[in-house]
Amino acid sequence: MANATGVLSWRKGQGFKEWEKVKLASPEVKRKADVAQLFFYDHYFDLLTYLSSRKARLSSFQQSVAARPSLTQPEVHAEWASYTGRERVVLRKRRTKLKLxxxxxxxQVGQGGYGEVFLARHxxxxxxxxxxxxxxxxxxxMDEIRHVLxxxxxxxxxxxxxxxxxxxxxQDPEHVFLAMDFxxxxxxxxxxxxxxxxxxxxxRFYISEMFSAVAELHKLGYIHRDLKPENFLIDTTGHIKLTDFGLAAGALNPGKIEHLKDKLDSVADSPLILRSTIEMKSLYKSIRMADARYADSVVGSPDYMAIETLRGQSYSYSVDYWSLGCILFEFLAGFPPFSGASPDETWLNLKNWQRVLRRPEYTRPEDLIFNLSDLGWDAITRLIAPKESRLSSMDDVKHHGFFAGVDWDGLRDRKAPFIPALDSEIDAGYFDDFSSEADMAKYAEVRDKQRAVDGVAERALDAKLARGVWVGFTFKAKKEADKALRERERAEGQQQQREEDEEEQLYTLF
Incomplete structure (x- = not known):
């Protein structure tokens, strides 16, 4: 096929031309190839599984009829009609598109600039x-389609x-939906x-779990780039799960990179304010109390983002290790290493990060227990470091003295320091109450952002949305869904059996 129009034209024995190799290596083409592969794997696995199950059900029906030779022809026809009716129900369910x-x-349990999160039940x-x-x-x-995909x-x-x-x-004509583990x-x-x-x-326990979670993301070939405590969730057993992969998209939006770089470059070279540990801890706590959504703030600063990302330089997986170093610092100090009294002060601290990064020091006798160990401080400075000398692999982390004795393979088997107290599987007590005015005040800036987005000109969006960008988006974790359905059917069957047993007991009593 001619390549003058930009169409790939592989020829046997010749391979691809250089420009074709570049196009094939682009993140967008790779994603489409991955989606296509996942779609066909999913489609044929599901189809073959369905055919196998249907054959097994038919065989079971035939054996059941053959084992009862006393059945009359009308009874056989009635059982066949019942069997085919059940099969039609199964087939109809398979053809039904998922809807809200x-x-x-x-x-509601969450609110962001681009949508909402709800606790729901299928x-x-x-x-x-x-x-x-x-x-x-x-x-x-907002040019966020690729991040969602x-x-x-x-x-x-x-x-x-x-x-x-x-x-x-x-999806429906207006929205896309992701239903995840709650x-x-x-x-x-x-x-x-x-x-x-x-x-x-x-x-040490929590940061080890966070490293393990990030390592799983890296194994898939993705870099998170925006790690912060808000991205780590606590499950019912008290262990960590990583979420919010919107920026793990192969490359940051060029506009966002320029924005970050401009913010860093435009910070005035005013004198640094090097505050004491107690002052920093108190200051950060007051900021948090005044704005609980500080990290999600539109004007907030990237307290945990690696310096090379902010400078618009090339980066690797180790940017996530910088972020984990900042989180470890906050665990042990009570505030992020570069936070300031204002966003501008934080940007100034980031610009001068090597001078600002200092070991927290407590002097009052009652606070001495909060002082970092030498190994703890060394781990932090090996993570928040120039990319050339930074710890940049799980092997590096595991061999650092701070993590000596950590059973990496058995982390999830260990009892967590904190286990959530939950009343039921739909207990949302650890999330904001969206019916409370006090809790909703935290989201004022998020709502302002939404209104601003709604006011943005549409820029020929219809053409953009009509190009099939959402093709291949639909997904169903069939094993989990089928398992849940079987468990529900079994529970309903057990309940029905209990009711029948109770009726039988009542009957015998009277």
Whole structure:
């Protein structure tokens, strides 16, 4: 096929030309290839599984009839009609497209600039999910479509206990939906707000789990780039799960890179304010109390983002290790290493990070227990470091003295320092109450951002949305859904049996 029009033209024995290799290596082409492969694998696996199950059911029916030779012809016809009726129901369910109406919304548990998150229950399977709802037009306006597609791909491709799993992905003309595991313990920010400084043994436990979660993401070939305590959720057993993969998209939006770089470059070279540890801890706590959504703030600063990302330089997987170093610092100090009294002060601190990064020091006798050990401080300075000398692999981390004695393979088997107290599987007590005015005040800036986005000109969005960007988005984790359905059917069968037994007992009594 001619390549003058930009169409790939592989020839036997010749391979691809250089420009064709570049095009094939582009993130967009790779993603489409991955989606196509996942689609066909999923389609044929599901089809073959269905055919096998249908043959097994037919064989079981035939054996059941053959084992009862006393059945009359009308009785056989009646059983056959019943069997085929059940098969029609199964087939109809397979053809039914997933819709929002198939979920019962329990309550809202999250709010972002591009959509909302709800605690919901799938009506047929009874599965409890976190349902993320996003407007297609908003995503197109803000050039966020690719990030959502990548998040969907990551969620759909993992079965790791360290990463939140995708259960369903579907769409309607106006929205796209991601239904994920509901992680009932809330995010790690809530735990930090309640605990302040962590004991070093607890900090080691949680940061080890965070490293393990990030390592799973890296194995899939993705870099998170925007790690912060809010991205780590606490499950019902107190262990960590990583979420929010929107920026793990192969490359940051060029506009965002320029914005970050401009912010860093435009900071005035004013004198640094080197505050004491106690002052920093108190200052950061007051900022948090004044604005609980500080990290999600539109004008907030990237406290945990690696310096090479902010400078628009080339980066690797190690940018996530810088972020984890900042989180470890906050665990042990009670505040991020570069936070300031204002966003401008934080940007100035980031610009001069090597001078600002200092070991927290407590002098009052009652506070001495909060001082970092030498190994703890060394781990931090090996993570928050120039990319050339930074710890940049799991082997590097595991061999550092701070992590000596950590049973990496058995982390999830160990009892966590904190286990959420939950009343039921739909307990949303560790999330904001969206019916409370006080809690909603935290989202004022997020809502302002949404209104600003709604006011952005549409820029020929119809053409953009009509090009099939959402093809291949639909997903169903069939094993999990089928398992949940079987469990519900078994529970209903057991309940029916109990009711029949109770009726039998009543009958014998009378």
């Amino acid at each position: 109406a198939q979920f019962h919304i329990v309550t 009506k047929e399977t009874n599965q409890v999910v976190a349902l993320k709802k996003m407007k297609k037009r908003t995503l197109a306006k 990548i998040e969907r791909d990551i969620l759909a491709s993992t079965s790791s206990p360290w990463l939140v799993r995708l259960l369903y992905a579907f 992680i009932a313990g809330g995010d790690f920010r809530t735990l930090l707000n309640n605990s302040g400084v962590l004991k070093e043994e607890h900090a």
